[in-house]
Amino acid sequence: MSAAMVRLENVSRRYGPVRAVEGLSLEVRRGEILALLGPSGCGKTTTLRLLAGFEPPDGGRIEISGRPVAAPGVFVPPERRRTGVVFQDYALFPHLTVRQNVAYGLGREKREARLEAVLRLARLEGLEERMPHELSGGQQQRVALARALAPEPAVVLLDEPFSNLDAALRARVRAEMRRILLAAGTTALFVTHDQEEALSLADRVAVMFEGRVVQSATPEELYERPADRRVAGFVGEANLLPGTAEGERALCALGEVPLREPARGGVELMLRPEQLALEPSPEGEAEVAEREFYGHDQLVRLRLPGGEGLQARLPGSIRLRPGERVRVRALSPAVAFPRPAH
Numbered sequence: 654m655s656a657a658m659v660r661l662e663n664v665s666r667r668y669g670p671v672r673a674v675e676g677l678s679l680e681v682r683r684g685e686i687l688a689l690l691g692p693s694g695c696g697k698t699t700t701l702r703l704l705a706g707f708e709p710p711d712g713g714r715i716e717i718s719g720r721p722v723a724a725p726g727v728f729v730p731p732e733r734r735r736t737g738v739v740f741q742d743y744a745l746f747p748h749l750t751v752r753q754n755v756a757y758g759l760g761r762e763k764r765e766a767r768l769e770a771v772l773r774l775a776r777l778e779g780l781e782e783r784m785p786h787e788l789s790g791g792q793q794q795r796v797a798l799a800r801a802l803a804p805e806p807a808v809v810l811l812d813e814p815f816s817n818l819d820a821a822l823r824a825r826v827r828a829e830m831r832r833i834l835l836a837a838g839t840t841a842l843f844v845t846h847d848q849e850e851a852l853s854l855a856d857r858v859a860v861m862f863e864g865r866v867v868q869s870a871t872p873e874e875l876y877e878r879p880a881d882r883r884v885a886g887f888v889g890e891a892n893l894l895p896g897t898a899e900g901e902r903a904l905c906a907l908g909e910v911p912l913r914e915p916a917r918g919g920v921e922l923m924l925r926p927e928q929l930a931l932e933p934s935p936e937g938e939a940e941v942a943e944r945e946f947y948g949h950d951q952l953v954r955l956r957l958p959g960g961e962g963l964q965a966r967l968p969g970s971i972r973l974r975p976g977e978r979v980r981v982r983a984l985s986p987a988v989a990f991p992r993p994a995h
């Protein structure tokens with residue numbers, strides 16, 4: 654396993670009575686792209702600012718490349734942390750050309766060779782003499798990324814890097830950014846509130862709620878084995894059903910369902926909509942309530958006899974009508990959470 658390039662240990666930051674970051678611990682490994690994912694106001698931007706050194710933490714320890722940059726009695730200023738920052742609005746210098754923007758912050762000795770390499774890496778050849786206002790949003794973002802990468806930082810920090818781009822452009826720019834970061838071999842941490850962005854771009858995702866990280870995992874692990882119901886609902890759509898676990902399986906309104914991890918007693922079962930298969934049957938336990946057709950697939954809302962709702966994601970070609978009865982089967986094991994206390 655590669656060493657941690659960035660380490661935050663029990664870091665806190667308050668603004669008056671607001672605990673923006675509270676006991677946060679997190680590691681970013683050398684060469685990985687980590688997404689810090691959480692709802693608005695959970696402290697993502699504050700974490701990024703603490704890492705960049707724009708403000709000091711109230712407590713805890715931050716290390717970059719094995720060196721403490723913030724700890725009791727230690728505070729290394731931003732320009733000596735070896736971090737590159739890509740701001741949400743890119744913050745390009747409007748009166749400087751693309752070349753001058755990227756060259757900013759490069760020492761004179763290394764400048765020419767490194768500048769050409771970074772411009773090529775970020776596919777900015779041919780745009781070097783343009784001014785920022787003469788560029789598209791995606792191109793501006795590549796300039797901001799090139800400027801951050803130019804001094805070969807230990808870690809690149811990106812704040813909501815796609816929020817200024819329209820939806821159609823986002824997926825393409827995302828793949829492009831991943832390609833550039835991988836080619837640069839850099840360690841990167843980006844913050845986002847968009848689960849799709851986090852899952853599709855990052856090697857690992859850290860989910861943050863109320864100032865702390867509650868789970869760090871690969872995108873697949875996070876989606877398939879969320880730590881609790883809140884993470885489950887934040888990283889995707891989650892069906893939650895009460896059940897009784899008996900080791901490797903559980904009993905619930907769908908009958909017997911296999912479990913990912915053995916459990917016993919009262920549990921709450923989590924099944925993703927695409928884990929459910931439906932079969933029309935007059936004796937089926939569920940009734941089709943609604944159907945949303947998307948072409949490539951469809952979302953079918955079901956009602957169980959106890960009144961609980963369920964959602965199933967199915968190929969668009971399967972025809973089901975509201976009012977029809979269906980049998981519901983789990984195609985893969987459910988995750989069992991402890992039953993919430995009422």
Ligand SMILES: Nc1ncnc2c1ncn2[C@@H]1O[C@H](COP(=O)(O)OP(=O)(O)OP(=O)(O)O)[C@@H](O)[C@H]1O
Pocket residue numbers: 668671672673691692693694695696697698699700846
């Ligand atoms: N300079 C500040 N002064 C006072 N409160 C602040 C300051 N900066 C952030 N906060 C508060 O700290 C909390 C965390 O803010 P932060 O910007 O880190 O969240 P975020 O997860 O990045 O949210 P968003 O996705 O909306 O940008 C919020 O309640 C915010 O209002």
